[in-house]
Amino acid sequence: MNDQSDQEHLIALGRKSYAPNYRPRDVVFESGRGCELTDVSGKKYLDFGSGIGVNCLGHQHPAAVDALQRQSARLWHSSNVYFNHPAVRLAARFIELTFAKRVFFCNSGAEANEAAIKVARRYSYDRGNPNKNIIITLKGSFHGRTLATVTATAQPKYQEGFGPLPAGFQYCNFNDIDHLRSIFTENVCALMLEPIQGEGGIRPISNEFLQSAAELCQANDALLIADEIQSGMGRTGKLFAHQWVSNIRPDIVTVAKALGAGLPIGAVLLGDKSDQTLQVGSHGSTFGGNPIACAVANVVLDTLHTGNMLDEIVRKGDLICHGLKVINDKTEAFCDIRNRGMMIGAELSEKYAGRAGRILKESLENGLLVLQAGDSVVRLLPAYTINDAEIQTGLVRLQQAIESSLSDE
Numbered sequence: 001m002n003d004q005s006d007q008e009h010l011i012a013l014g015r016k017s018y019a020p021n022y023r024p025r026d027v028v029f030e031s032g033r034g035c036e037l038t039d040v041s042g043k044k045y046l047d048f049g050s051g052i053g054v055n056c057l058g059h060q061h062p063a064a065v066d067a068l069q070r071q072s073a074r075l076w077h078s079s080n081v082y083f084n085h086p087a088v089r090l091a092a093r094f095i096e097l098t099f100a101k102r103v104f105f106c107n108s109g110a111e112a113n114e115a116a117i118k119v120a121r122r123y124s125y126d127r128g129n130p131n132k133n134i135i136i137t138l139k140g141s142f143h144g145r146t147l148a149t150v151t152a153t154a155q156p157k158y159q160e161g162f163g164p165l166p167a168g169f170q171y172c173n174f175n176d177i178d179h180l181r182s183i184f185t186e187n188v189c190a191l192m193l194e195p196i197q198g199e200g201g202i203r204p205i206s207n208e209f210l211q212s213a214a215e216l217c218q219a220n221d222a223l224l225i226a227d228e229i230q231s232g233m234g235r236t237g238k239l240f241a242h243q244w245v246s247n248i249r250p251d252i253v254t255v256a257k258a259l260g261a262g263l264p265i266g267a268v269l270l271g272d273k274s275d276q277t278l279q280v281g282s283h284g285s286t287f288g289g290n291p292i293a294c295a296v297a298n299v300v301l302d303t304l305h306t307g308n309m310l311d312e313i314v315r316k317g318d319l320i321c322h323g324l325k326v327i328n329d330k331t332e333a334f335c336d337i338r339n340r341g342m343m344i345g346a347e348l349s350e351k352y353a354g355r356a357g358r359i360l361k362e363s364l365e366n367g368l369l370v371l372q373a374g375d376s377v378v379r380l381l382p383a384y385t386i387n388d389a390e391i392q393t394g395l396v397r398l399q400q401a402i403e404s405s406l407s408d409e
């Protein structure tokens, strides 16, 4: 496959073969290296989206490729009936580096959150409180697409037509601590939140809200679950985004996306309250702790803690935001630019209202991959390994795309 007609053929085939739940762009990627992707016609693209915050070390990072190749020549799968070396090492590393006392491995973000919800309910049940089963989540959140996690996702558009939804979920107004207090009854077993809402538009939870929410959980023996599926694994310049707020120690942290740098893996980090909750037979996942995925995840953890990687994430995130401000001076495209490290959202101004899709399309034509969040936010989640020259090139392409988005199609 190497020319435009091959690409068109594949797109047509894909369009009639895939379930229509996605709306893929007119491109078929064949390879990637660093922050550059190449489609089957040979066109190159700078990747500012990392496959929705997944390819955090870029494409074909040498240490990740090496770990994958070595592990694939040894053992692919053995099931959780036995231990495997990369998974044991990964769990032990998380325990060494974080609040976690135990780790449960699975394959995706939704699966990690599903497990966290089960742990929270079981935790209260084990204490003789079977009715203490309500999970509070925040409006605008995104926690996944399984029935429980889509119910946790406090956005009606994701839930429509899938009822009856599981009972026992309540929604709190974003950053509204008075509302949280008013719905925090004795039957609440957990509060689940993203420290920075990703799909909801790169919206950070305020420090005050997080601190008060943690106190409420503590006072009511409810678990604080931080969904760090998008914000974790270094994305914000710390291993986890909640670490930017002093004195916050969640009871559970869920991880996926960047953890596998492109391989499917999820994890639930369990603190000392719930580390014994999942007793034998209570939960499981055939593929969880897959040796190849865990071998690569170990590389991600090691790389994040090598040299000044986390500081560089902060520096590069600020560099990109500075570039977005310069673009804004020229185009007036944004009314707000928000970031924590390399988790970046630029909210479109009135002048560009409704043009996010068009900006994404023009960017693609210009050889730049960017993401959308919510209706009106251009979201950037580049690989941590991107270099300054690539950042500048990407920003030039983005500015061109923004300018072209105003013209008639």
Ligand SMILES: Cc1ncc(COP(=O)(O)O)c(C=O)c1O
Residues within 6 Å of the ligand: 108, 109, 110, 111, 113, 142, 143, 144, 145, 194, 198, 199, 227, 228, 229, 230, 231, 256, 257
């Ligand atoms: C914060 C958050 N939680 C959960 C999920 C669901 O993850 P997955 O798509 O791997 O199931 C996502 C995915 O976008 C997410 O951003």
